[in-house]
Amino acid sequence: MLHKSGPSGEAALEGEGGKGEEGLSSTSDNLQGYRNGTASGNVRHGSGRRDGTCSLRSRSNGHPILEVGLWTRRVDSVEANSLTGAQRWEGVGMSGGEVSGSGVALSVEGKIQNADAVSTSKIANSALLFVAKVIVILAAKTFATSAWPYFRVLSLANLKVRPLAVLVPSPVKVAAKPFAMFSTPMLVLSLAAPVVRRSFPDLWRTLRYWRRLLPIYAGYMRTKYEARNKSPERREELWAERHEWGGEKVYRLVLEMSGFYVKSAQVLASKGDFMPHAWTMRLSKLFDDAPPRPFAEVAQSIEHQLQVSAEGEALLASGPVKELFKAVFREVEETALASASIAQVHRAILKDGTPVVVKVQHLGMDIVMHSDLRNIGWVAKFLRKQLPFDLTPVVKEIQTTIPLEFDFLREVSFMNTIGSNLKRNGVVDIVCPRPWKELCAPQLIVMERLDGVPFTQIINPQSGPHIRAKVPMAVKAFARLVEAYGPMIFIDGVFHADPHPGNLLLLEDGRMGLLDFGQSKVLDEQTRKQLAQVVVALAGGDVDSIVEAVTDAGMIFKDVDGGMPDKDAVVKMAYIMFDTRFIAEALVSPMCDDHMVRKTPLASFNQALWLVVRALVIMRGLANMLQVDLSAVNLWQPYAKAVLEGKANPIPVNL
Template sequence: MALFKAYRRFVVVVWQFLPLVWGYLRDRRRFVLFGGKRRVTTEMRVARARRLLDSLLTLGPTFIKLGQLLSTRPDVLPPEYVEVLADLQDRVPPADYEDAKVVLEDELGPVEERFDDFDDEAISGASLGQVYTAKIDGEEVAVKVRRPDIEGLVEADLRVVRWTLPLVARFVGESRAFSLQNLADEFAKTIREEMDYAREAEMLTEIRGNFADDPSVVIPAVYETHSSNRVLTMEYVPGTKISDVEELDRRGIDREGVAETVERAYLQMIIEDGVFHADPHPGNLAVRDDGAVVFYDFGMSGRVDEFVQSKIVDFYVAVANQDIDAILDALIEMGTLSPEADRATMADVMELAIQDARGEDIETYRVQQIVGQVEDTIYEFPLRLPSNLALVLRVATVVEGVCVTLDPDFDFITVATDYLAEEGYREESVRQFAEETADQFQRSAQSAVRIPPKLESALDRVEREDLHVRADLEDSDGVVDRLARRVVLGLAFATSVPTTAFLYVEADLAAAGVMAAFTAAVGVGLYRSFRKRRGTLATPQFTRQNLGQRRED
């Protein structure tokens, strides 16, 4: 029965996505089966992104969560899609209270006996569950209840995702297929964890303990006696939604201070504690009147191992020092950047990203120059996202957006730099650099002793004419192959033209016709080999000014 349900969902999903797939195929081949690539404008991508958004909403809870995850994956989708899907919040209406009550009583017993009072109007409706308010011993609590029968639908949808992935991978490049596979693995793991409220209670309690001595961060306490795998009861902590800047101003709250608190909290969670809240969109963050930040919904949370922590520190220190080479090295070691990437181009991109993160004005011609450098391979960009870093990237991108909403001039890098200095990470980096420099000096001294005898031996072989040099030609772009093909086609064309003329003069019309057809085919092949390949054109997406303008629109 479950397999039949999955097959039926597969047909529904394919039907919803068929127009988008057809459009993508037409981008690759103007008439699908033949022809060159067609130019895709920003307006076309935005229209398709909105169509994708509608399809995800139509398909229901699982695909809404998938859309939210895709909105944090610039290595999978173009920036227009990321921006449109970033607006995707849980738009699913709450389940009927009577259905939720069945789950409550299955897990906890009669509602009237376990709670002093229970409001049957949900205060929050999400894709996997909904939240109600209630009272226990006179204390107001928030009760999160999993949607009834959601497990079967999620498992069917996960099967559909697994079946669809190999089909999608056939039409994308190797680097994007790598990211898609990681996305599918991460999505399956994340959504199953998010449905397990016992795990959420455990993560919430651990993170709350890590901030026990920090009054600027508030995390609700868990009522273990009223919680289970499908029900989570927490302390009710009200606050102003963090993105409601007008209300924050009305209450006299320092928005810049709130933004700094949010960033410092996440730096501590990721770099020091190794366990973090991974869903910091504005609906899950609030601000109390005293300026303290309240964190809600720990269903999406994760852990960071020591290796990743150390590399993230290396990355932040490199950014703080504006050491582009060290930034690229850290990205390569983390597995997010291919070692074969063009370092010069990536250095330009990183320099631009740092300027944007600092809120500095970026000249449009500079953006266009860098976009031109990566334009031909924009969909094969050498950035990848290993699954163990996916949630970390989600946090980094969403938190930066939250902080900029609070304070448009917020300097993410300066706050991170100050934090690293206060915690001693930058001094540790300096000591490490000194140790590495000493080691390099020692190796250089040893090499200085070993080089003269080897150099003398090499010179002796040169004098005896016994020195052989082997060189391997790297041609990853196929330049030599194309040149050789042009030479062969050129020679064939050069000989076939006079041959055709000779046969025509000799009145052998049949042979002349065959030779003329061959000559025309060779000529077409030679012409096509000289045509400039056109990649999918991209419009600059990097400037903060453009981003702000799009948000206003």
């Protein structure tokens, strides 16, 4: 009999009892020896009665728990409603009792709790604990890469799997005991990884990116903290070591991730004026040496794209063609001439013997790029407190322009337009390859082959003497390229926005070959006039005119307190952004506390001018590598004045 005394009356359990799983054949005053037992009968509570089954279990502290299952409540022998769920009577003490095969009789003091609420609370706590363990595992994998294999093995060694238990030596089992709590979540993560990789490639790529980025960030924050109170010599040593480590880490990250990160690395590699030398040396390999795709995949892509090209459709219409690939090309070299973020390039020979270059888009890269662009947006928010300017407008422009690069027919149009515009303006020193439009498709470009020395080799200090002897010729070609951007931007309103060394060739006759028109932009009249005012003001050197022109162009600077900035600081920032001349302040990284932009933050940025600024940033970096001081402002001034005087007459671009 179970009794409970309280203000609501007396409850009693009556009826037959049965043995539990471990048996209830003994008697004990405190019931500590009992585990489970069940009894059927009824509970009387005042004038009411509940019928059903109940069970008796013991907690780890020895206190029994009486669990009442599904009951029917009766009041004055009249059946009312059924109670769903269960109630739990937890004993906190007892005055003695007896459990046997014939019945249950004990008295307890305790409380009744809703079993559903208890179960929900336990599930929530268990879920939170599991999530916490997963976070610890992911943190170990991210920040303790050297110890990660041991952590994983020792965690999995605790699994109660018979074959595994036999194979694991006893010393390992002893060493693995502290990691027992991580065995189940480690198993779940290990099994989930291939599922996520196959079913959610976008999520998988994002996780991989942040897992590699965060340790690099943490490493630099650690060195920044360690170098605070050190001598200048020791600080320099610490940062040199960190840059060597960081350059290799970033290079490996870019190699593994590919996609948009290759483009970002190319910009960083061209910034030898303020990027660490260890970084530029590592990342410069990515200008034209990204990992290529297998040729079998390339050939398949070429075949598919030829089917939707003008000549391919004509060949298919004229009769059955087994392979367009062989019908169009006499030969395509299997070794890639160059490989970049979106596509790779192969030498080829047409059926008529014409040497050409084939640019083929990587399969599935458009999906990858969308993931990368979203990640770069998160990075901009992540670095907002670390950088003295907001990257959001820049990221928005990148997110707008990068997807356009996947339309190769658009790139062909820019290639034709910019090439014809340069000839129309009398610029004969810059050569754009001529595309075979009838063989081009949305993911395939067949173009004229330009033979020359890539600027990536010319600026490489480890190149041989034959290549280094071409530096003076390369300097002249580069100066002509910078000047050619004047009519491109101001007269034509359409320009090549990606002049990094991997896209530049020094031809045998000293001319410059300009490649890869995927990142090209059309500037509207208002933007060109705003930029022209900035260039004319910078060429004149008047402080007030420069500040006014920069402000009118949408570049709003503030001081560190959000007030009016120092005019001289604004002028220096304007030269850094809109000129290629040597400026000592431009050699300092924006991450450094001494950079101009930290003292004069950029509060607002004109998104439409980002690709112009980017092209200038790349060209200043290349000028630094070639050790030449060149002013784009002075070269562009006549073309900027033509825009302001209404003499520019750009030809509409048909995209």
